[in-house]
Amino acid sequence: MPVIHLRTDQPFSLDLTLNCGQVFRWDRNPDGWWYGVVGNHVIKIRQDESTLRFEGVPEHFIEHYFSLETDLNSITQSFDCDPHIHAAITQCHGLRLIRQPAWECLVSYICATNSNIPMIRRRIANIAQRFGHVLDFESRQFFSFPDPSSLANTCSESLTECKLGYRTPYVLETACEISDEKQWQKYINSLPYEKARHELMKLQGVGPKAADCILLFAFQKYESFPVDVWIRRIINEHYIQNQSPNSMLTGWEYDMIRRFARQHFGQYCGYAQEYLYAARQK
DNA sequence: ATCCAGGAAAACG
DNA sequence: CGTTTTCATGGA
Numbered sequence: 001m002p003v004i005h006l007r008t009d010q011p012f013s014l015d016l017t018l019n020c021g022q023v024f025r026w027d028r029n030p031d032g033w034w035y036g037v038v039g040n041h042v043i044k045i046r047q048d049e050s051t052l053r054f055e056g057v058p059e060h061f062i063e064h065y066f067s068l069e070t071d072l073n074s075i076t077q078s079f080d081c082d083p084h085i086h087a088a089i090t091q092c093h094g095l096r097l098i099r100q101p102a103w104e105c106l107v108s109y110i111c112a113t114n115s116n117i118p119m120i121r122r123r124i125a126n127i128a129q130r131f132g133h134v135l136d137f138e139s140r141q142f143f144s145f146p147d148p149s150s151l152a153n154t155c156s157e158s159l160t161e162c163k164l165g166y167r168t169p170y171v172l173e174t175a176c177e178i179s180d181e182k183q184w185q186k187y188i189n190s191l192p193y194e195k196a197r198h199e200l201m202k203l204q205g206v207g208p209k210a211a212d213c214i215l216l217f218a219f220q221k222y223e224s225f226p227v228d229v230w231i232r233r234i235i236n237e238h239y240i241q242n243q244s245p246n247s248m249l250t251g252w253e254y255d256m257i258r259r260f261a262r263q264h265f266g267q268y269c270g271y272a273q274e275y276l277y278a279a280r281q282k
Numbered sequence: 283a284t285c286c287a288g289g290a291a292a293a294c295g
Numbered sequence: 296c297g298t299t300t301t302c303a304t305g306g307a
Contacts (some may be wrong), residue, residue, distance in 0.1 A: 021288060113289035119305065120288080165303025170290085207290045228288040248299080249289080277288080 002059055004052040004068070011072050013094030014047040020092075020278040022217050023100060024108055024121045025128075025145075035137075037128070038065060039101055040144050042137035056137070067096050075222075079265040079272040084238045088279035095278055097217065097271060102185040103178065104145040105218035106203070109210040110170050126162035127151075127171075151175035170205025177203060185218075193221045208254050216270040224270045225261040227254050234276050239264070 006012055018026045018034055026036035033046045038057070045054040045062070054062055063069055076089045104124075111123045124145070131146035131154065151159070152175040159168045178184045188196050193215065200211040212226035227235075232249055235257050265272040 109288075110290095112287095114287060114302080115289090115304075116287040116306075118287095122305090163304065166291090166301085167303080205290070209289060213288065226288070229286090230288075250298080252297090 001053050001055060004054070004059060004062060006050040006052065006068075008050075009073060010068065011094040012047075012052075012066065012068060012096060013092075014045065014052070014066075016092050016095040016278060017066065017098060020095060020274060021117050022213075022274065023098060024117070024124045025104075035142075037135065037142050037144060040135065042135050042142045044137070064099060066098055070096065072096060075268050075271055076275070078268050081265065082238075084234075085265070085272055085275065088275040091282055092275050092278045095275060097220070097222075097274060099220065100218045101145070102188070102214070102218040103148060103181045105214050106174065106178075106200075106206070107145075107151075107171055109213045110174060110203075110205040111164055111167055112210065112213075113167065113205070113207075123162060123164055123167075127159075127164075130158070130162055148175045148178045148181055152179075167205060173204040174206070189219055193223050196221065197224070208251070212258070212270075216273070222268045222270040223262055225258040225265075225273050226270075227257045228277075230277060230280050231273060232257065234280065235260070 014034065015028070018028070018036070023036075025038075026034055028034050032048075033044055036043050036045075041057045041061070043054060043056040043062075045052060052062065072094075080086055080089055107127065108120060108124055112120045115123075125143075128143035128145050131150050132143040135142040135144055151171065154172075156168060156172060159172060162168075164171060188199060191199060196215055196219065197208075197211045200206050200214060201208065206214070209226055209228060212224045215221035215224040216226060227249065229249070232253075240257070240260060261269045261273065
């Protein structure tokens, strides 16, 4: 079985990275093995201290997907600028942002509005099982995530079986809008952050929060700072005290928070966001 | 039952 | 124009 030995200057935590809520298609067995589908590959992987054992894809695929070549120490150091973020960095040592397939990430965050993480996971699993193709692995069946055209050519009724609720027409319309997945990904990738964000928000069901998550998790726009109810709470509690934490998150307040974060944490504020989010349950 | 969850579109004033 | 209401789903 292929193995990657992590260097001492290469911090990485598989559990934190796959558990922090950025991705919805990985499951951890009680024995420590993670199983996930990325593109058309089933990946099996586990970590024992500085050793990664894996199956399903070549080594360079793992290194790219988990951004193992990224100098994480210098990134966390760049925003380690106050006691609260410092505690989060310490608690979540080894957390990395991964490189998700963009189309699947887009659908995931359209499905994420007003939902909790287990529900998002179930919706994405439903879509893959209903519209993807079978991937056999260790005598189990996994499912790839379907192309835009596979969803565009279906009717609203069969998508309804996936329990997306009011998000069904959003996913359907976005699937119709994006005919060529690769070309779309290339186009968004070529744009600077603000322009790419504006472009994503033209899609049905994609607002500021979804756009920022997609740019952060699929396009490595690290200056993106998604603001959800948790991040808003954390920012209000530790950084900006002048909002009433019970009222609705207005567009004005969203912009206010993300601009503060960009200014306070710097060009990797999106990474800082994920550390704040991951440290929230502890 | 009521409230909430990695919100956004539509209706309203 | 900014602000409030509605939307479908399931867990706590």
